[in-house]
Amino acid sequence: MAIPVIYNMRSVKARWTSAVVAVLGIAGTVGVFVAMLSLARGFKATLVHSGSARNAMVRRAGSTSEMDSVIQLDQEKILEDAPGVARTAEGPLVSPEVVVIAPFPMRSTGTDANVQIRGVSTKAPQVHENVKIIAGRFFQPGVSELVVGKNAVHSYSGLDLGNTVRFGGGQWKIVGVFDAGGTAFDSEVWCDSNILSQVYSRPASIFSSLAVRLNSPDAMSAFKDALTSDPRLTLQAEREVDYYDKQSRVLTTLITVLGSIVAAVMGIGAVFGALNTMYSAVAERSREIATIRALGFGAASVVSSFVLEALLISSVGGALGCVAVLPLNGFTTGAMNWQTFSHLAFAFRVTPILLAGGIVFALVMGLVGGLPPAIRAARRPVADALRAL
């Protein structure tokens, strides 16, 4: 049977000041690690949830985002008759959209950030099912009116309901605020696509993209086939979710890689903290260890006992780090979307899986920091340790 765990727990408690160094080091590392990953997770979720599995995003073939895509009106007309396109009494659910960016001052810093302005048709709310007006009303077609995403209202000054703002050489009245369920649209400003084209001196027959509502998610392949086989169309279609998932990748990868590097560097520091704590524990208790060995406990028992102690300390650190970042969950922040160069508000997402990952990371640090001192403890000759006073 092993050396009782109670021995380790009481020993840690008796010398808790020494354990604090290791606990804080590991807590800090785990906290940063989980915070960075929850940032990446939140960014990704915000973008991915913007898309619907039932929607297709159509752009010029070869374009990487809505920003570098051009679609002619005649192409749009052909596409409206493609198989799988959902219809209502008013016709096919296709929203031709024009996307530009305009600078607005951030409330937090006062500096300008790029806001994505989306010119849409009146069908847009039917195509983008997650968009709901929560204050005021939707814009009227043919009028210079804006509806503003709820995160845009909070992130930029001057975008309050009832205000008049200037951009692109036009003057716009804000008539409504919409909620897009925490997605990328919440950081956008919407208006009539025809007015937007006029103001930006673009031909009214050219759009950036088409948002197409399909009959069902399964209708995608038939729709896509029709689109690629028609020689008149030089367009590409993909599921909205896939489009937004791709958009999230650069920043998500960047945050994850950066976060991992920072966590690794901090982790090395934390491991040294754990090593220090455990080496001094082993040194202070060399007589106890020798006594236990003399009683007949084997070297393996001593190693596992001290490793367990290190794991005990590191799990406390890990739990502390997790608890410390828990309040970040839902906290909204912003970042640049590197595909569209527009600013995007999103919330940290501290998920159970990330927390579990943080605990595992803590235990790994505990193991790495605890094993060498534990081995030293077991290797010390019993007779020498008993003699030393």
Place this chain on the structure above:
Amino acid sequence: MVRVDGNGNSSLICVRGLDKKYQRGSEEIHVLQGLNLDVEKGEFVAFMGPSGSGKTTLLNLLGGVDVPTRGRITVAGDEITHMSGSKLTNWRARHVGFVFQVFNLIPVLTAYQNVELPLLLTKLSKAERRKHVGTALAVVDLSDRVDHYPRQLSGGQEQRVAIARAIVSDPTFLLCDEPTGDLDRKSADQIMTLIERLVEEYGKTVLMVTHDPLVAKRAHTTLHLEKGALVEAATKEVGAS
């Protein structure tokens, strides 16, 4: 019978030609030089000798926490001098009870938990362990201090807990290195009375190091460690048992 001439047989403990050298820098210290010893079951032997003569070294070798440079030690037919580390560890758990000058109780464990430690290496159930620990603590008359921590006990009481820990697994023999060295006269007398009882009532075999002639007098035999070997100093008549 205790013999130091190397001619005994049928012994519980049999030591032949034991050598122990230590290296300290370039200097070699030859502590034990061809030491012989035979001890029968139920004997109570005291080792005396000047500081640095090798008494602790001898006990460590007998207890299997150190290995000799040369020579052999056989206990109950098992030669321990050639055992591997893990085998020797298991052997210690079964055969040796240690009592130290400075008690060496685990400070964060209660008296009960300290005494229970050696039993965790046996197959005994929790209930059986409780029974054994209870008996051992009753023998040393500390049944009322079961849940006390070492710092809540006097030196004499600590040493009694240590003795309970040494006897709880019923080892083949006890090794006591200056068990009264850190105690006042009254506590020392109590400890010696206890050790005497272990020998007389429970038939334990005890090998003890001491500097104190009064303490040594309690043993059946006193041996002196001189120039790395043992010489017989005094043997007192033991009543038939």
